[in-house]
Amino acid sequence: MNPSWWDWDHAFAVFPLLLEGFKITLLATVLGTLIAVVLGLVVAIIRRIAPGIIRTPVTWVVEFIRMTPLVVQLVFANLVLSPYIDSTLAIGIWVLGIHYTTYMAEVYRAGIDSVAKGQWEAATALSLPQSRTWRAVVIPQAIRNTLPALGNYAISMFKETPFFVVIYIPEMVRVAQTYGGDTFRYTESITLAGLIFLAASYPTSLLIRRLEKKLA
Amino acid sequence: MPENTAHPESPHIEFRDVVKRFGDNTVLNDLNFTVSKGERVTLIGPSGSGKTTILRLVMTLEELTGGYIHVGGEPLQYDEKGGKRLRVDDKQRRRTTTQIGMVFQHFNLFPNMSVLENIIEAPVHVMGLSKAEAVTKAEGLLEKVGMGEKRDFNPSQLSGGQQQRVAIARALAMDPEILLLDEVTSALDPELVGEVLGVLKDIAAETDISMLIVTHEMQFAKEVSDRVMMFDQGSIVEEGKPDLIFSEPENQRTRDFLRAVL
Amino acid sequence: MDGVIGFFEQLGPNLQILGERMPLIVEGIWVTAQATALGGLLALAISIVFGVAQVAKYSVVRIIARIFVEFFRGTSLVVQLFWLAFVLPQLPYPFGWQLAPLAIGVLALGLNYGAYGAEVVRGSIGSVPKGQYEAISALSLSPVRGMFRIIIPQAWALMIPSLSNLWIQLLKGSAIVSTVLLYDLYFRIEQVRDQTGTWFAFLFALLAYYLIAWVIVILMNALEVRAKHKIGRGPALSKSWGTLFRSPGSVITEGSLFRAPISGGGKA
Structure with missing residues (x-):
């Protein structure tokens, strides 16, 4: 291969660094997803059952x-919080997680709406208490309906972790950019970073598509 | 009108050894029958007996699994040449199906077009009529189905019965030699069934279009059909003149079916 | 949090600073608007071309479209942006193009969100009821004419809510373009921050983005009402101004919750 297009020395040099960065990318995705999945459900339930005085401001903030x-x-969060929190990564993960909470909440809401009205009525007819109706009847069905969308948002978060470059968290793309800046050679580092993203996200999206078909 | 001169003496529609499977499920098994030119044949039988599939095969909405269908003497989906079963190419298929019109259970009008646009779409873009010719023709047909005043309406503004009458006009605008009626009143509220059947009876009386009809309206079947075929589990159980089938069915399954629906 | 208290104490002077800096901020808003509008148009074109190509008759076309879509969805916006900004200029002849920052931003945003949009287009084409395809076939209309005259006008009404959300995502994604030296709204706010303090500057920035997003929402709501009215579902725009201000809410861009609201032939 023409060495001016592609330099294997650079590729081999940067690859282990990228994998180090990739660990942070993965960590952020997993923890961010966890935050979004839990808080999203909380928000969805608040928006469903809380009185208007709570529901309205929550809806506004979420939107x-x-x-x-x-x-x-x-x-913004980094500037405001860095005096109190040492870890920029922790700030980044919380912001990512909360940002996607607003999406997950909508997914749950659609999932809850998709539980047939008859299910609520049946629960009422059996005199199930409201908490039991939520826990045993509605949420299990809602979650089943929402799994593919949740999965897709997890992939979406994965691909948005490079936004962390703006607060200099050394995830994979930041590593690639830094390497390029240090060596004046961007081709290998940025291209490899993209390929690693592709290699990780494509099989996952295939998996989710299969899940979708199975649940459909 | 497309020409249909190939074999004037041959049956208009011919099913020969027709097999249709969906996966492991055999819907039609080795089916043979013919429809003569101008004949009206009604298919009756319990749901799932394969009646609708027969219509959809003629319209090439479903692919034959085995056997042959001929329309006007021409092979429709597959042809037998030198002992081999060859697929008829799409162009040839479309040429044959231009002579065939179909009215669907759920009307399937195009919601993004007005009533008039629905009707002139195929005459202009398939048959090559000028727009003015097509409009004149469409207006005549709309008069005939009693929808003359609704030509500029959108389908969603019409009742089910009105939509179905437009769909009938749309099918007739192609001057079909064969008309397939697939449970055309099943999706209608009971009070709207009459207007649609009335239009169809008029068309049956005034034209010599061959018709293949699937319906649950036995009185209508009795009035318009030349022949009734009773289906069960993908094969013909009994067939004959409507008077005979409806009054003195021979087969036990026909008797059971008629007792259940009448 | 003294930041919050400072925010209120300094509100007056800060507004004055903001007023003085307004020309630069307006310039930033203009850049963001350009990137969002041009990127959105490019994304729309890509969505339609590659969405339709994915349901094309010829498998070669389908496969090429599929690879394109998976590639640009899978490699992340920031990577694409950096690739265009840093790698492309380093490639040897005949490449080695140093594109203008705005071109880089528009290209990256258009390609990335266009790939997502292609999935939306493909999905909504698939959501047009089967009876419509059967009627096309029963009338012997050619598949190409059926696609462009009958299927796509109906699919259009279905896809607008999802495209609207994608466009808002594109707007939000555009805030990254300052990393390739495009001086957008976010960049200008960063410049003001030293004088006004973090809270004031960033709340202003977020609010500005929020308002731009609402411009998109209203525009797309209007398009949706019009498209639905055209296929006989819902009132004319002149009779439903209220729906313009409906929140974009819960359209799931990907995934199984994207289902057709239209069923069968339906009764009137």
Whole structure:
């Protein structure tokens, strides 16, 4: 291969560094997803059962977060919180998780809506208490309906972790960028970072598509 | 009108050794029958007996699993040449199906077009009529189905019965030689069934279009059909003139079926 | 949090600073608007071309479209942006293009979100009721004419909510373009921050993005009402101004919750 296109020395040099960065990428995705999955359910239930005085502001805040850029939120939170929290990574993960909470909440809401009205009525007819109806009847069905969408948002978070570059967290793309800046040679590092993303996200999205078909 | 001169003496529709399977499920098993030119044949039988599949095969909405169907003497989906079963290419298929019109259970009008646009779409873009010719023709047909005043309406503004009458006009606008009626009143509220059947009876009386009909309206079947075929589990149980089938069915399954629906 | 208290204490002077800096901020808003509008248009074109190509008759076309879509969905926006900004100029002849920052932003945003949009287009084409395809076939209409005259106009009404959400995501994604030296709204706010303090600057930035997002929402709601009215579902725009301000809410861009609201032939 023409060495001016592609330099294997650079490729081999940067690859282990990228994998180090990839660990952070994965960690952020997993923890961010966990936050979003849990908080999203909480938000969805609040928006369903809380009185208007709580529900309305929650709805506003959720919508505001969902309709404004993650990048700006990351920088904002980092500037405000860095005096109190040492780990920029922790700040990044929380912001990512909360940003996606607003999406997950909508997914849960759609999932809850998709539970047939007859199920609620049957639970009422059996005089099940409300907490039991939620726990035993509604949430299990809602979650089943929402699994593929949750999976897709997890992949989406994975691909948005590079937004962390704006607060200099050394995830994979930041590592690639730094390597390029240090060596004045970007081709291998950035290209490899992209390919690693592709290699990780494509099989996962295939898996989710299969899950979708199975649950459909 | 597309020409249909190939074999004037041969049956208009011919099913020969027709097999249709969906996966492991055999819907039609070795089916043979013919429909003559101008004949009206009604298919009756319990649901799942394969009646609708027969219509969909003629319209090439389903692919034959085995056997042959001929329309006007021409092979429709597959042809036998030198002992081999060859697929008829799409162009040839479309040429044959241009002579065939179909009315669906759920009307399937195009919601993004007005009533008039629905009707002139195929005459202009398939038969090559000028727009003015197509409009004149469409207006005549709309008069005939009693929808003359609704030509600029959107399908969603019409009742089910009205939509179905438009769908009938749309099918007739192609000057079909064969008309397939697939449970055309099953999706209608009971009070709207009459207007649609009335239109169809008029068409049956005024034209010599061959018809293949699937319906649960036994009175209608009795009035328009030349022949009734009773289906069960993918094969013909009994067939004959409607008077005979409805009054003195020979087969026990026909008797059971008629007792259940009448 | 003294930041919050400072926010209120300094509100007056900060507004004054903001006023003085307004020309630069407006410039930033203009850049963000350009990136969002041009990127959105490119994304729409890519969505339609590659969405339709994925249901094409010829498997070669389908496979090429599929590879394109998976590639640009799978490699992350930031990587694509950096690739265009840093790698492309380093490639040897005949590449080695140093694109203008705006071109880089528009290309990356358009390619990335266009690949997502292609999935939306493909999904909504698949959601048009089967009876419509059968009617096309029964009338012997050619498949190409059926696709463009009958299927796509109906699919269009189905896909607008998802495309609307993707466009908002594109707007949000555009805030990353300052990393390739495109001086957008976010960049200008960063510049003001030293003088006004973090809280004031960033709340202003978020609010500005929020308002731009609402412009997209209203525009797309109007398109949706119009498209639905055209296929006979819902009132004319002139009779339903209220729906323009409906929150984009819960359209799931990907995944199984994307189901057709239209069923069968339906009764009137």
